[in-house]
Amino acid sequence: MILTENQRNALLRPLLGSGWTLAQDRDALTRSYVFEDFVAAFGFMVRVALAAEKMNHHPEWTNVYRTVHVTLTTHDAGGLTLKDAELARRMDALA
Numbered sequence: 001m002i003l004t005e006n007q008r009n010a011l012l013r014p015l016l017g018s019g020w021t022l023a024q025d026r027d028a029l030t031r032s033y034v035f036e037d038f039v040a041a042f043g044f045m046v047r048v049a050l051a052a053e054k055m056n057h058h059p060e061w062t063n064v065y066r067t068v069h070v071t072l073t074t075h076d077a078g079g080l081t082l083k084d085a086e087l088a089r090r091m092d093a094l095a
């Protein structure tokens with residue numbers, strides 16, 4: 001369930017090159033998105049919410065006005081799994 005070393009190299013490398021970073025304190029991906037305004041930021045969160053529900057995999061996120069801070073990890077597994085890499089990819093596509 002937890003990403004193997006090989007999977008991390010293959011799946012996380014593209015994400016880490018396009019805005020995502022590994023969290024310091026836990027096995028998680030994190031990034032921020034800045035939008036035109038609050039409504040654009042919230043519209044993004046609505047679109048992601050629908051995708052997350054479809055995946056049954058949900059982000060940990062905070063929204064301050066036009067910025068959305070995101071952390072992805074799999075609580076059930078205690079770290080990064082394929083679902084996190086997939087949700088990160090989908091979030092970037094929806095941003």
Ligand SMILES: C[C@H](O)[C@H](O)[C@H]1CNC2=NC(N)=NC(=O)C2=N1
Pocket residue numbers: 056057058059060072073074075076077
């Ligand atoms: C019962 C349900 O499948 C679990 O709570 C799912 C829901 N969505 C989830 N989302 C995330 N990010 N991590 C989880 O471990 C998780 N578990």
